Amino acid sequence: MIYLDANATTPLLPEVLDVMLPWLREGFHNPNASYRGAKAARLAIEEARGQVAALIGAEPDEIVFTGGGTESTNAALKWLARLVGRKSGKVITSAIEHSAVLKPVDTFEEVGYAVTRAGVDAGGRLKLDEFEAGCEAAKEGGGFASLMWVNNETGVIQPIEEACAIAKENGLAFHTDAIQAVGKIAVDVREVPVDFLSLSAHKFHGPKGVGALYIRSGCRFEPLLRGGGQEKDRRSGTENTAGIVGLGKAAELAATRLAAGENPRALRGAFEAKIVETVQGVTVNGDLLHRLPGTSHLSFTGCEAAGLLILLDDLGIACSAGSACMTGKQKPSHVQKAMGFTDAKAKSSLRFGFSCLNTMDEALAAATAVAKAVEKLRRVQGGSTGPVVVYSP
Numbered sequence: 001m002i003y004l005d006a007n008a009t010t011p012l013l014p015e016v017l018d019v020m021l022p023w024l025r026e027g028f029h030n031p032n033a034s035y036r037g038a039k040a041a042r043l044a045i046e047e048a049r050g051q052v053a054a055l056i057g058a059e060p061d062e063i064v065f066t067g068g069g070t071e072s073t074n075a076a077l078k079w080l081a082r083l084v085g086r087k088s089g090k091v092i093t094s095a096i097e098h099s100a101v102l103k104p105v106d107t108f109e110e111v112g113y114a115v116t117r118a119g120v121d122a123g124g125r126l127k128l129d130e131f132e133a134g135c136e137a138a139k140e141g142g143g144f145a146s147l148m149w150v151n152n153e154t155g156v157i158q159p160i161e162e163a164c165a166i167a168k169e170n171g172l173a174f175h176t177d178a179i180q181a182v183g184k185i186a187v188d189v190r191e192v193p194v195d196f197l198s199l200s201a202h203k204f205h206g207p208k209g210v211g212a213l214y215i216r217s218g219c220r221f222e223p224l225l226r227g228g229g230q231e232k233d234r235r236s237g238t239e240n241t242a243g244i245v246g247l248g249k250a251a252e253l254a255a256t257r258l259a260a261g262e263n264p265r266a267l268r269g270a271f272e273a274k275i276v277e278t279v280q281g282v283t284v285n286g287d288l289l290h291r292l293p294g295t296s297h298l299s300f301t302g303c304e305a306a307g308l309l310i311l312l313d314d315l316g317i318a319c320s321a322g323s324a325c326m327t328g329k330q331k332p333s334h335v336q337k338a339m340g341f342t343d344a345k346a347k348s349s350l351r352f353g354f355s356c357l358n359t360m361d362e363a364l365a366a367a368t369a370v371a372k373a374v375e376k377l378r379r380v381q382g383g384s385t386g387p388v389v390v391y392s393p
């Protein structure tokens with residue numbers, strides 16, 4: 001199986017598993033206890049905090065470990081909503097957020113917050129003027145802004161620096177869902193002065209169910225989860241030592257890759273070039289100048305993604321239609337709608353996600369498989385559904 005769904009999740013790196021295992025065996029102690037095994041766990045957690053902080057240019061004390069990306073976004077957004085209050089509170093976000101942001105924002109709207117969901121252009125990049133208008137309207141009465149750093153479906157990198165500056169000019173707190181960005185491209189909170197940032201280990205070869213919330217030093221914060229007061233009372237619950245240690249190691253390895261300029265851009269490039277060369281009626285979607293190095297979002301005229309997914313699965317390729325959350329559902333995603341896709345185009349789109357574990361042989365074999373699947377589907381569907389495929393296996 002050639003795994004090309006790195007935006008959904010990434011495989012654990014062996015080095016990450018190796019550092020986790022001792023904390024699931026002999027290092028099982030509750031890190032809050034007094035004996036030496038517990039102290040060792042506490043130290044390991046602090047080392048991981050430093051590793052995660054280093055990856056995003058933060059101070060260790062600004063990192064709070066959570067149970068994953070969704071918890072991080074919910075903790076930040078629910079706190080900010082409480083802080084600004086619903087009477088005159090305004091929320092400015094985008095139309096293409098992940099449901100981990102969209103759903104909490106929907107609930108804020110239901111209870112009285114005024115919400116601006118700024119649109120995107122055809123390439124899937126935020127319309128800054130709409131975002132700015134929302135922020136300006138929130139200047140009086142207060143509010144907060146939340147924008148994803150990178151979109152999970154298209155891999156399009158958002159104008160985060162500009163959006164953060166606009167929010168700040170209007171006196172608004174700013175959260176970013178950087179779950180698809182951290183570990184894949186440079187993210188530095190010294191350069192983009194966000195107040196809150198969410199990240200998730202499993203998107204960069206760490207374990208699932210563990211993430212972090214960055215909280216800029218000096219920002220007020222009250223926790224989503226209350227209880228035993230762990231994480232300096234910012235996130236209660238006995239720490240997931242193995243998961244946190246795995247997140248730390250994954251962060252350290254990602255920082256090394258980023259510093260060395262290692263990324264899957266060449267694989268994605270070869271994959272797309274071969275497909276464009278061999279398949280007719282294919283569109284490469286998303287702003288080509290602002291894409292994650294490993295994401296390829298393609299539409300195949302006249303081919304239903306659902307059918308392509310089955311054929312590709314048979315051919316040993318794991319990829320997805322639209323976002324991971326939309327897989328299996330036949331309606332266009334909110335991201336595709338916001339980008340102005342027709343229903344037909346939306347239904348004929350696939351997302352491929354390369355990671356540092358893929359090889360050039362895999363990229364080329366996957367392109368061959370895609371061409372084969374498209375050709376087969378068009379043949380089965382009949383000539384009226386799309387252009388002729390020039391590739392022959």
Ligand SMILES: Cc1ncc(COP(=O)(O)O)c(C=O)c1O
Pocket residue numbers: 007008068069070071098100148150151152177179180200201209211324
């Ligand atoms: C942009 C974005 N935000 C949030 C999430 C949720 O993160 P997690 O799976 O760690 O809860 C994801 C994961 O698919 C994502 O891609």
